Amino acid sequence: MAFVVIEVLLAALAYSAATRAVWQHHAQGTTYLPVTLWAGAGLVLQLVSLAHLTLSAGAMIIGLGTALSLFAWQAALLLWLFSLKESVGALGLVMYPVAAICAVAGLLVPDPNGAREALDWPIQAHILLSILAYGLLTLGAVQAVVLSLQHSQLRRRPPAGVFATLPPLQTMETLLFRLIGAGFFLLSLAIATGALFIDNLFAQHLAHKTILSIFAWLVFATLLFGRWRYGWRGRLAVRGVLVGYVLLVMAYFGSKLVLELILGEHWS
Structure with missing residues (x-):
């Protein structure tokens, strides 16, 4: 569990850095590369934490918190991919903070009745x-x-x-x-x-x-x-x-x- 806490906190920090980099890119004209790197790090860390939270003994566990984190991660991933070619980088000012909050929610929101079944x-x-x-x-x-x-x-x-x-x-x-x-x-x-x-x-x-x-x-x-x-x-x-x-x-x-x-x- 301690490893999951560290993963989530690092993911939230990486998303925060990505948000700041998005603002600097649009407000100050800095390069977009730091956004790509920080957001990519946040995506990897959140995915690892989700794997630890949702997979247990070969079963899938999806409660309210992990569902929030999963949906936010997938939306952030799509934004990260689209921003490589499309002019959608400004959406990171909203999406990356949301992904950070939802990553923390996946850890904190209780999951007493989540699914524990092979689908x-x-x-x-x-x-x-x-x-x-x-x-x-x-x-x-x-x-x-x-x-x-x-x-x-x-x-x-x-x-x-x-x-x-x-x-x-x-x-x-x-x-x-x-x-x-x-x-x-x-x-x-x-x-x-x-x-x-x-x-x-x-x-x-x-x-x-x-x-x-x-x-x-x-x-x-x-x-x-x-x-x-x-x-x-x-x-x-x-x-x-x-x-x-x-x-x-x-x-x-x-x-x-x-x-x-x-x-x-x-x-x-």
């Missing part, structure tokens, strides 16, 4: 698709927040500081819908595999998760259709993304909080 490959595929979808849609939600701040900044005064280094609004909106489109595709696959491979998807302890996930899917589907058919953008796009993402958070983490920590039930 069949179809269920593992469903979980993997869900994690990937959540990661992409998390980045989409962060992108929506940054885009909203960029809109507000442009309405008040000429962009300055970090905002002056961001790509144009049109480029930021295009990137937003790329993230949402990819996340929506994976979410669709996750819901489809859940319907195929999970027995009684609308059982009492799964109903809230299933219904809220479907509502989130409908929100993202409507948003993408509106973008394609009517050219939706700006505040409407931002609000749609955030509404869909909040529904997803409620679907997984809200239901998991109530079931595991209050009712003593469990689902993966």
